[in-house]
Structures are given as C-alpha cells and as structure tokens.
Amino acid sequence: MFSLSDFEQFAQQSLSSDAWSYYSSGAGLQQTMKDNEAAFLRYRLRPRVLRDVSAADTRTSILGNTIDFPVCVGVTAMHKLAHDDGELATARGIVMNQITATKYKTCMVLGSFSTTAMEEVAEAGSPGLQWLQLYIFRDRELTRSLITQAERVGFKAIVLTVDQPVIGPDSYKSASLPPHISFPDIGLSGPINKEKVRNLIDSSVTWEEVDWVKGLTKLPVVLKGILTAEDAVEAVRHGVQGIIVSNHGGRQLDGVLASIDALGEVVRAVEGRVEVYMDGGVRRGTDVLKALAMGARAVFIGRPVLWGLAYKGQEGVGRVLEILREELKSAMVLSGVSRVTDIKAELLVH
Ligand SMILES: Cc1cc2nc3c(=O)[nH]c(=O)nc-3n(C[C@H](O)[C@H](O)[C@H](O)COP(=O)(O)O)c2cc1C
Numbered sequence: 001m002f003s004l005s006d007f008e009q010f011a012q013q014s015l016s017s018d019a020w021s022y023y024s025s026g027a028g029l030q031q032t033m034k035d036n037e038a039a040f041l042r043y044r045l046r047p048r049v050l051r052d053v054s055a056a057d058t059r060t061s062i063l064g065n066t067i068d069f070p071v072c073v074g075v076t077a078m079h080k081l082a083h084d085d086g087e088l089a090t091a092r093g094i095v096m097n098q099i100t101a102t103k104y105k106t107c108m109v110l111g112s113f114s115t116t117a118m119e120e121v122a123e124a125g126s127p128g129l130q131w132l133q134l135y136i137f138r139d140r141e142l143t144r145s146l147i148t149q150a151e152r153v154g155f156k157a158i159v160l161t162v163d164q165p166v167i168g169p170d171s172y173k174s175a176s177l178p179p180h181i182s183f184p185d186i187g188l189s190g191p192i193n194k195e196k197v198r199n200l201i202d203s204s205v206t207w208e209e210v211d212w213v214k215g216l217t218k219l220p221v222v223l224k225g226i227l228t229a230e231d232a233v234e235a236v237r238h239g240v241q242g243i244i245v246s247n248h249g250g251r252q253l254d255g256v257l258a259s260i261d262a263l264g265e266v267v268r269a270v271e272g273r274v275e276v277y278m279d280g281g282v283r284r285g286t287d288v289l290k291a292l293a294m295g296a297r298a299v300f301i302g303r304p305v306l307w308g309l310a311y312k313g314q315e316g317v318g319r320v321l322e323i324l325r326e327e328l329k330s331a332m333v334l335s336g337v338s339r340v341t342d343i344k345a346e347l348l349v350h
C-alpha cells in the first residue's frame, strides 16, 4: 500500500456493496465530489531552492493543542460498516508509528453517529487529540448531553455541522441499517430504520443555535460546512473559534465550489481572527501543502480513513495517515519549506 488510491481500490473490492456505495456516494451528478479532487490539480507549486531543509518539521497546533502533522481524521458516520472495531480502531490509529520508528499523533473528530460509545473512543485515542462532531437534534436535551459528555471524557472542541439541515438524499441507500450498527451515544440500537435517523435532525436551526451551543460549553466551537465569505464573517461575529471549509465531501448540495476553491475567500474574510481548516478531496501530501499555502491551518480527511479501516482496522488508518505525513514532509522539503508556518501563498499558482 503505497498511496491512498491503493487503499481505495482495496476497500472497493472488499467492502459489502451497501457499505461501499454509502462511503463512496456523492450528491446528484457528483460534480462537486469529483471536483474536490480535480480542483487540487489546477493549482501548481512554485518551489524555492537552496533553503536548508535538512531539519524539516511537520508539527503544528490546532486550537492550542500540538499535533505532529496538519492532517486530521474528519468525521464520518458508522465506522463499523468498514471494520468490526469501528471508531476504536480509528482512535487507536491516530497515534501511529508504522512506517518509521517514531510515534506521531494527530486529531480525530468523532461523529454523533458513531457506532462506538464516546467514552470508549476517548480512552482508545489517548494521547491523540479528539473533538466531537455535533448535530442540533430536535431533542435539545440529547444535544446538550452530548456536549456534557464530550467535556467529561476530555474532548477538546465541539464541531458543529452546519451544512446538513437534512441528510442528503444520496446517503445510505437501504431502508434499514445492518443489525450490528447502533449509535450508543444517541441511544439508538439495531436494527435501525434509516428514516428514524433522518428525523432526529432539526432543519429549523439558525445562528441562534450557534449561540446556544456556545453558551453551553467552555470548549471551543468549530463550524463545519462553511463555503462563503458572508457565512465566515457571520461565524466570527457569533464567536466561534474555528471554521472547516467543507462541502461535506460533495454529499449535500451538488454544484457548489470544490473546497480548495472556496478556501481562499473564507481565509480572506476572517482576517486571521479564527482558525480555518478544510476538508474534501485531500489525497496526497501536495494537496495538504496546497491547502496550507491557501491559508488552512490543517486539513481533515474523510473517505481515506474508511478505506484504511477496511484494509486493516487501526493499522490501516495509521498507514493512511503516515503516508500523508511522509508525502507532506517530502513536498515541504522539495518546495524549500522547513516549517508548517513558513508555507505561504507565494508557493501556489492557479
Ligand atoms: C461516509 C461518510 C460519512 C460522513 N458522515 C458525516 C457525519 O456524520 N457528519 C458530518 O458532519 N460529516 C460527515 N461526512 C463528511 C465528512 O466529514 C467530510 O466533510 C468529507 O468526507 C470530506 O471529503 P473526503 O471524503 O473527500 O475527504 C461524511 C462523509 C462520508 C464520506
């Protein structure tokens, strides 16, 4: 397994057709899903030379916590569709030392639709960094209790998904989920009717709920699913600490900009007041370098983690992450950059 596409091919061949179709699907014509990857190829690098890169270092920090490289595990639902150990394997995979002898750690966002209890995942992921992804459920007590639990188990931020007033029509195709799938943190056990899951989410949510979540917790709040300067400015006005520029992996509104193409306007709009991250289509170290040059503090990966899980659980996730770390380091060295903070816009041309 040398590149992320090796993992993708393996997952396609080994997963059940229901699981593969759920993981790989995108909305509508899948224009945005495909463009997330294709758009990276439209940016080219402007490397500098003779800059002593002998001590290149991929370390950085997000919301004040150090991570060994700026590639994090984004939220995806239902890891037990890919591997029996589900989110436990993912959590263990964010602390890895497989290709090299050195131990590296990064951050993972656990989903509200996790198929493993938050408490167990928190324990398995140590000493990695963990954030909780939250929906505003119709049941506000449930929403509140997830935040309280995240604080109690030591998660370091709340990621509020804001691009999903309804779950996209092209999500899980079958009417019910496989019997081994349950969502312990939200009190749903199998076999689960898919409609029941859809009905949990409140589609009347506005910026008022962002204020409500902010009022419930001292943890930093990150909004996931912002694509415009207007919403980025609004997010800053509502006091959030971070923004993930994301189109949900092309699974919600088809035809929106690729995430890398939307990143620039969001970075310019927030003027450094909050951290900006991105997800969508990150498959190579050079993609990470390009996103950082455009102003992202770190990137998140969705599907590649599921492919890693399908390949070999914890070890597969670790290898996916380590390949990206190695590729990023190599791309930095060859671009004449030694530190993540030295990756600047001058490195890129469209
Ligand atoms: C199978 C799958 C499940 C997902 N589940 C969630 C979820 O529960 N909540 C959420 O905010 N985003 C979810 N996402 C979106 C991802 O967090 C992320 O935005 C996207 O996958 C990034 O694109 P990539 O897969 O090209 O890396 C999901 C994506 C996939 C592919």
Ligand SMILES: CCCCCCC(=O)C(=O)O
Binding pocket: 077, 113, 164, 167, 171, 172, 194, 197, 248, 251
């Ligand atoms: C049947 C549970 C689906 C939860 C939605 C997860 C999601 O955001 C996705 O894109 O899929």
